[in-house]
Amino acid sequence: MKLAVVGGGSTYTPELIDGFARLRDTLPIEELVLVDPAADRLELVGGLARRIFAKQGHPGRIVTTSDLDAGVADADAVLLQLRVGGQAARNQDETWPLECGCIGQETTGAGGLAKAMRTVPVVLDIAERVRRTNPDAWIIDFTNPVGIVTRALLQAGHKAVGLCNVAIGFQRKFARLLDVTPGEVHLDHVGLNHLTWELGVRLGGPDGENVLPRLLAEHGDTIADDLRMPRAITDRLGVVPSYYLRYFYAHDAVVRELGTKPSRAAEVAAMEKELLAMYGDPALDEKPALLAKRxxxxxxxxxxxLASSLLGSGGSAVQVVNTYNKGTLPFLPDDAVIEVQARVDGTGATPLAVPELDPLYAGLIANVTAYEDLALEAALRGGRDRVFKALLAHPLIGQFEYAEALTDKLIAHNREHLAWA
Incomplete structure (x- = not known):
């Protein structure tokens, strides 16, 4: 089995390598190719990756290359974890929207649209090159904004599934609080990427006992602290919203908070510098603790x-992924991309049935889906008017004056990445 990771020079990669090494029986990789245009970073990350494999006794071969076509040739699956423009572009995404009193964030609001505009054309070019060399390869997208990028891939006819770590993070957290194994925890996880709610936490499977009320009663403070939201929100709603809902439920407070401290991009850039220095140490043969903060x-x-189920080595499994709606949420088009529990096997992902949604959640999902439609159109076709319409449609913006100003700022800060600008 051969896997390729595009964006393999990311400081994230040792986390991925550690999992591949520990779970080699689930996903028996014979060759892993790390692809990245940044040769200096790739050398550091690749060296640590080989040492991690060696320490854990993984027999697989790790190859590094800046040649995309060679790297993805004959791959069974290609993982995408790239960041067009790097942390510098992210820093812009997180700062210029604040000038208009709007959230500065890399996956939602104006910053999220900017990232989609930069990312979608690049990802589609990569996917076409994968299809030319190996049309049977699966593409697993971890590149944000995952929902928009996955829809672009599926719409272009690629074999693609989107992946986010929010759900598995909740699963592991709830398992610790309940003192059970993660495999015993099934989430009623519903929504769009970075716009989800845990409507239930079930023990033993989709039909198991819903212990969410107990979790909220016994561990409400811990859960709220992790979300960085008041406990009153989870108590009143009776659900656990994703961390990203704080940008909607506490927009103005978060804008004020973001204006008083360095951007997350600046923090990550400093962390990455430290991590890369660690990765260059030939004695380091495991992922460093600092990586958890990344x-x-x-x-x-x-x-x-996900890869083991798609490639047949792990059999059919239920997992939270981003995939076509296919009637799962009846108020959305079938080709909207949603994030829910799905049955995953060699044919792809099939969403499981979800509980009927309260209008409080369904309304916001429908609104953001409409924005994502317009965002994808802007990313694919360009043009100032399409950018403006997407911004006007976003519930975190929604005002003519803001949309006008943010359109100009987005184009000005991203001109080098926009072929039409």
């Missing part, structure tokens, strides 16, 4: 579970 917790385990 983000992406449990990403490797989710990726292994």
């Amino acid at each position: 983000g992406g917790a449990f990403y490797s385990e989710a990726a292994v579970d």
